[in-house]
Amino acid sequence: MVLAGRTILDRVSFTVAPGSFTGLIGSNGAGKTTLLKTILGLVKPTSGTVSIGGAAGPRRDPIVGYVPQKIALEPDAPLRARDLIGLGLDGHRYGMTRPSARRRNLIDEILAAVNATRFADRRVGRLSGGEQQRVMIAHALISRPRLLLLDEPLANLDIGSSHEVVELLRRIATDQGIAIVLTAHDMNPLLHAMDRIVYIARGRAVSGTTAEVVRTETLSELYGYHVEVIHAAGRVLVAAGEAGEGKNARTPPAPPDSQVG
């Protein structure tokens, strides 16, 4: 992937299975969003392919659901959480919304599934970050995608809400057989939930189970200098180690989690 003459991502390859939970992990500017947008078809890769689903699912059903990192709706916008979720069902069609009992039931069901019934009738623009996140997940889920992509769903969430969202997504993946791919700069809240991790650094990526990827040897090779993977109190820390001799003598840029205590 080359953007404005810069190579952002190079030779990145991974697969996700139905019902699996994959984390794209990397520091700011690593290329997580770019990778998601490539999968979504919003940006074209310089070379390489993305294939989703092989045989298509039921007709007219979208295959991919997407939850952007942040939505910027005016606090006063006359759009309730349930309206926004309804748009996930038919927002791409022309004409005005035609209310029906079936539509309402679908929305109520999905509201309950993401535990958002409580604020279903509030304006989306006035919901908190975590509440909006749930509403956007419901918006993406209601069209029954087979692959759900989320960009930094845990950014702006406190530990409690981020735990809840991870649990929710994990359950959705398992119960509905939806492949979930999300990006994060901190892997810790996801450690127990991820089936696979795609660790992005320096324009390249390694993928595998967390046990395979989050190891001193694997990540040192990816970074191109020695990093130390430290397990402490159920958390993982990737710390910059010694710089390699010779040409790489200056201090390497800090890996993503080095300052996480």
Added chain:
Amino acid sequence: MDLSAIIIEPGFFSNQPVQTALVVSAITAVVSAVVGVFTVIRGQSFAGHAFSDIGGAGASGAVLVGAQPLLGFVTLNVAAAGVMEMIGIRRARGRDLATGIVLGVALGFSALFLFLATTYTSTSGATVSILFGSLFTVAPSLIPVVAVLGAFVMALIAILYRPLLLTSIDYELAAVRGVPIRLVGIGYLIALALAVSLSSITIGAILSTALLVGPPATALRLTKRTGTAIAVASAVGVAAAWLGILISYDTASWSADGNGWPVSFCIVAVVFVFYVSASFPSRLGHRVRGHHQEPVKSLEPS
């Protein structure tokens, strides 16, 4: 003399300019309100202001060459919509300086054209009527044109209704769902350009955004549903326009020399009064909520 004759001065309904004003302002108010609700949701009132400046230059130019101001408003605003789509409205807003200069130049051209028109042609009063509107001088022959433009905008919004909402949440999200976001964007900008044009011949280029933003802002205080907001905004807009016309007409009848308050001022003042009064229920609601700690029922059934 009965009460209604005091509130509504004699001759109000039989007065031909008043009839034209009532019809034109009602169409304009509804169109502005419908488009305006989306303008507020999409956070694009900036584009509305841009159209009012640019359209003013178009209308002034039209007066100079002896054409209908409405033609000038519509032509330049639709052209501006195309340019905005090309450079990207989001980027245009980001580039404050460049945009400010372009809009300033547009106003400058209005000044030039209006100066030339009033100096060298017999169109005295063009300045006031372009910039501040002169609803009572709108020709009855313009009603069909206004009606057709209004119907076109309403149809456009009705067709784009859901994609407009979806793109306002996140345009890439809409793109993922297969919405042609550029087409929807330009369709909306054209609707906005036409709404501002209509509003400009009603209350003037400078005040035109008052009808675009005021009634929707009032409606948003009263409801949290899109459809209801559109209905309330339309009602508020029409009520403000008609009340403004009535006040302007009455003040003219009361004054000795027959000069009433400018109708644009009256309409904008009523819009403002509505907006302020709509703020009270919600403030009251907050107080009640604070004391009893129970949620306050909103105005609409849920």
